[in-house]
Amino acid sequence: MLRLSCPWCGTRDELEFSFGGESHLTRPTLAASDAIWSDYLFNKENPKGIHFERWMHSYGCGRWFNVARDTVTHEIYAVYKMGLPKPDLD
Amino acid sequence: MNGYSFLSVVRQALNGHKGWPVVWRSPEPKKNYDVVIVGAGGHGLATAYYLAKNHFIKNIAVLEKGWLGGGNTGRNTQITRSNYFWPQSAAFFDHSLKLYEHLGQELNFNVMLSQRGMLTLAHSLHELEGMRRWANAIKINDIDAEVLTPIEVKKLVPLIDLNCRFPIRGGFIQHRGGISRHDAVAWGYARAASAYGVDIIQQCEVTAFNISSGRVTGVHTTRGTIGADKISIAVAGHTSELARMADFRVPVTSMALQAMVSEPIKPCLNTVVMSPIIHMYASQSDRGELVFGGGADLYNSYAQRGGIPLLQENIAALLELFPAFSRLRLMRQWAGIVDITPDTSPLMGLTPVQNLYISGGWGTGGYKAIPAGGETMAYTIANDQPHPLIEDFGLERFESGALIDEGAASGVAH
Numbered sequence: 001m002l003r004l005s006c007p008w009c010g011t012r013d014e015l016e017f018s019f020g021g022e023s024h025l026t027r028p029t030l031a032a033s034d035a036i037w038s039d040y041l042f043n044k045e046n047p048k049g050i051h052f053e054r055w056m057h058s059y060g061c062g063r064w065f066n067v068a069r070d071t072v073t074h075e076i077y078a079v080y081k082m083g084l085p086k087p088d089l090d
Numbered sequence: 091m092n093g094y095s096f097l098s099v100v101r102q103a104l105n106g107h108k109g110w111p112v113v114w115r116s117p118e119p120k121k122n123y124d125v126v127i128v129g130a131g132g133h134g135l136a137t138a139y140y141l142a143k144n145h146f147i148k149n150i151a152v153l154e155k156g157w158l159g160g161g162n163t164g165r166n167t168q169i170t171r172s173n174y175f176w177p178q179s180a181a182f183f184d185h186s187l188k189l190y191e192h193l194g195q196e197l198n199f200n201v202m203l204s205q206r207g208m209l210t211l212a213h214s215l216h217e218l219e220g221m222r223r224w225a226n227a228i229k230i231n232d233i234d235a236e237v238l239t240p241i242e243v244k245k246l247v248p249l250i251d252l253n254c255r256f257p258i259r260g261g262f263i264q265h266r267g268g269i270s271r272h273d274a275v276a277w278g279y280a281r282a283a284s285a286y287g288v289d290i291i292q293q294c295e296v297t298a299f300n301i302s303s304g305r306v307t308g309v310h311t312t313r314g315t316i317g318a319d320k321i322s323i324a325v326a327g328h329t330s331e332l333a334r335m336a337d338f339r340v341p342v343t344s345m346a347l348q349a350m351v352s353e354p355i356k357p358c359l360n361t362v363v364m365s366p367i368i369h370m371y372a373s374q375s376d377r378g379e380l381v382f383g384g385g386a387d388l389y390n391s392y393a394q395r396g397g398i399p400l401l402q403e404n405i406a407a408l409l410e411l412f413p414a415f416s417r418l419r420l421m422r423q424w425a426g427i428v429d430i431t432p433d434t435s436p437l438m439g440l441t442p443v444q445n446l447y448i449s450g451g452w453g454t455g456g457y458k459a460i461p462a463g464g465e466t467m468a469y470t471i472a473n474d475q476p477h478p479l480i481e482d483f484g485l486e487r488f489e490s491g492a493l494i495d496e497g498a499a500s501g502v503a504h
Contacts, residue, residue, distance in 0.1 A: 043488075
């Protein structure tokens with residue numbers, strides 16, 4: 001069971017949250033090529049290691065936030081609000 | 091390769107079973123190969139076998155970082171079926187099922203295919219309507235499917251509770267669907283490929299590709315550098331990691347898909363039962379264990395364990411349909427890392443790197459595709475162009491928009 005710390009509500013069980021996939025994606029302009037749109041829409045970093053991802057506290061405050069989590073150990077390194085840059089984890 | 095037959099079993103029995111030869115060779119890696127396949131799971135081994143058999147390429151290595159068949163090939167629930175919606179998927183997966191139907195003879199290795207029927211349940215009238223459409227599509231694709239009433243479902247699966255929380259309104263069955271033995275498929279292909287001279291090298295992890303002017307020329311491994319004219323990737327959950335080494339991106343998310351088995355009991359479930367809505371599938375193995383699972387843990391993971399909430403959901407779903415199973419003990423639980431694509435169809439064919447090929451994106455349903463996946467990838471590698479059956483499954487579809495959306499059409503994670 002993952003335990004996630006919602007920045008507004010505190011630490012809760014994974015069951016209260018919905019996963020929103022990779023974070024820090026930048027939407028291309030409308031004039032961008034098919035290749036750039038396809039990359040934005042479908043291709044994923046999907047790293048074995050630290051993943052910067054979005055979660056939503058669906059059964060709580062309903063707000064989105066970012067999580068830096070290891071995809072092998074599931075250890076959570078950082079929880080930070082939407083709009084903030086990737087934290088430096090070194 | 092010594093053939094397995096009634097006579098050889100008798101002969102060995104008289105010898106006290108001391109004379110059975112090693113099933114496949116474990117050679118040291120050579121400096122160069124015509125084809126290197128990364129990943130000795132079902133798909134990698136089958137590709138090597140068909141390259142040797144159909145295309146007469148014998149100088150092949152299959153590299154495996156762990157042990158043969160120890161990834162998703164040994165972790166799936168052995169379901170073998172072709173009840174797909176879209177014509178491209180139907181043609182491909184039914185070809186695979188047809189190959190399975192003769193695989194035991196072909197490989198001289200009993201893969202224990204049991205076509206006991208694949209039953210899909212509907213829990214509402216709307217879902218039943220959707221299933222009628224799905225079953226019709228299957229039949230139009232020249233594959234067998236039959237819509238069943240609740241009474242027919244009960245007759246087929248006596249232990250099922252028709253009046254569970256979401257009462258069963260009917261379903262449909264593919265009679266040719268069923269299960270087979272996953273380890274035997276990996277071992278059978280390994281043995282047959284090894285007999286053709288294919289080198290299967292275990293505990294040999296690929297750490298980088300040699301690429302010069304857009305063309306792959308070899309791999310760096312934990313057992314040295316190996317040169318290759320052509321390389322094919324068949325690594326399931328690690329597809330993104332291998333693609334990253336070759337400097338291209340893939341539309342894949344790796345997630346943990348769990349499965350579990352109960353203690354063995356006497357035969358009581360003579361079909362494969364799946365419920366897309368409460369998301370559970372179950373069958374009984376020849377050893378008597380109930381093998382079951384459900385949805386994947388819906389977040390990125392490379393941990394082959396699976397989370398407790400999903401485990402609980404899977405078990406609750408099974409017990410809702412089969413209250414009698416609540417007395418059983420769970421023997422084992424595990425997870426495989428599945429590479430899920432946006433349209434839940436596989437990625438097969440060429441890559442942006444010349445002479446580098448890919449077979450991935452199998453998501454939660456690669457096992458049933460092993461024979462056809464191997465055969466078509468062998469053709470693709472030998473001819474440097476996709477086999478006609480997999481033309482539409484290439485990486486280009488995400489740019490052209492010609493997705494094959496089985497996730498939406500069949501409504502199940504497969």
